Amino acid sequence: MTDQAYNPANYCYRHPDRQSFVLCQRCGRTICPECQTPAAVGVHCPECVREQRAQFTANRRASGAPSRVTVARRRFAMLDQKATVVIVAVSVVIWLLDQVSNRALTQLLGYNAYYLPTQPWRMVTSLFVHSGFFHIAFNMWAVWIFGRMLENMLGTWRFLALYFISGLAGSMAVTLLAPQTSVVGASGAIFGLFAAFFMIQRSLGGNAVSLLVIIGLNLLIGFLPGTNISWQAHIGGIAAGFLTGYIFAKTRNVRKRGLQIALLVAEAVLIVVLAYVGYAIAFN
Incomplete structure (x- = not known):
């Protein structure tokens, strides 16, 4: 049995040497564990996370709503395995x-x-x-x-x-x-x-x-x-x-x-x- 041809879609788009099965829930790109941020459904890639945070910040500033500290919770969610x-x-x-x-x-x-x-x-x-x-x-x-x-x-x-x-x-x-x-x-x-x-x-x-x-x-x-x-x-x-x-x-x-x-x-x-x-x- 021989190896199939290299397929970039099967590797992290930010780390081409890392094979992964997980896709970003928003854009569908393949991402390795280091690039995954847990979301309400699935995980998101760094670009989608930055885009969401920018949109959230803009909406918060527009509405005047206060920010919430969720660093500890987010760090726990990022633990692998x-x-x-x-x-x-x-x-x-x-x-x-x-x-x-x-x-x-x-x-x-x-x-x-x-x-x-x-x-x-x-x-x-x-x-x-x-x-x-x-x-x-x-x-x-x-x-x-x-x-x-x-x-x-x-x-x-x-x-x-x-x-x-x-x-x-x-x-x-x-x-x-x-x-x-x-x-x-x-x-x-x-x-x-x-x-x-x-x-x-x-x-x-x-x-x-x-x-x-x-x-x-x-x-x-x-x-x-x-x-x-x-x-x-x-x-x-x-x-x-x-x-x-x-x-x-x-x-x-x-x-x-x-x-x-x-x-x-x-x-x-x-x-x-x-x-x-x-x-x-x-x-x-």
Whole structure:
């Protein structure tokens, strides 16, 4: 597989060496994390921000309205990888509490298809529970590496949608393929990050064959006897990651934002419906 031709539209217009997936909500230009300013909807580029501030200042002077100090709030909004940091921090805290509570949180938050009708939230909460030190260490390392890259490329809300949709798909696949199995861990969501990163890199013209090899090798490990790894969750996460990455690639244009949200919601609903179908087949 060869690299596609260089496309300037896939790189920040102010930093041509920085690849990005995020577009300015106002003008549609590609911008890297350094050039992004969070807005009410999406992010804006430096030129659009300056234009808006100039217009705001002119309107304020014309109306005589007083200015408001929002520096602290704006600086917090500019922090990169907020969601990635929160996911890692919450997972580590839950793991520590689980260790000191004799695995009480594993019993409370872990996923088993048997609990689906009465405790459906376990499809998500199981992502934050891990069985041992090496389990959480490897998973959080993967979230930290790929999460930061993807959150920079996609923006926070798209990254969160990808993470939790992939995690839901992992629980759904366990329900369909191994309904009697109890699972914990963020592996399904992480494999979704791998798959989506591959799709996005290809859509931006990058060569991501090496990542595809990594996905295949890690998936293969789950089939080895004695590993006690839920390969079903990995398959579900990969499928959802490929689909979500494809949706992001095809609805990148600002004018397709509504379609993008609708497709993501439809994907999540389909995953939940399939999980209930799997439950009905296994327990009824």
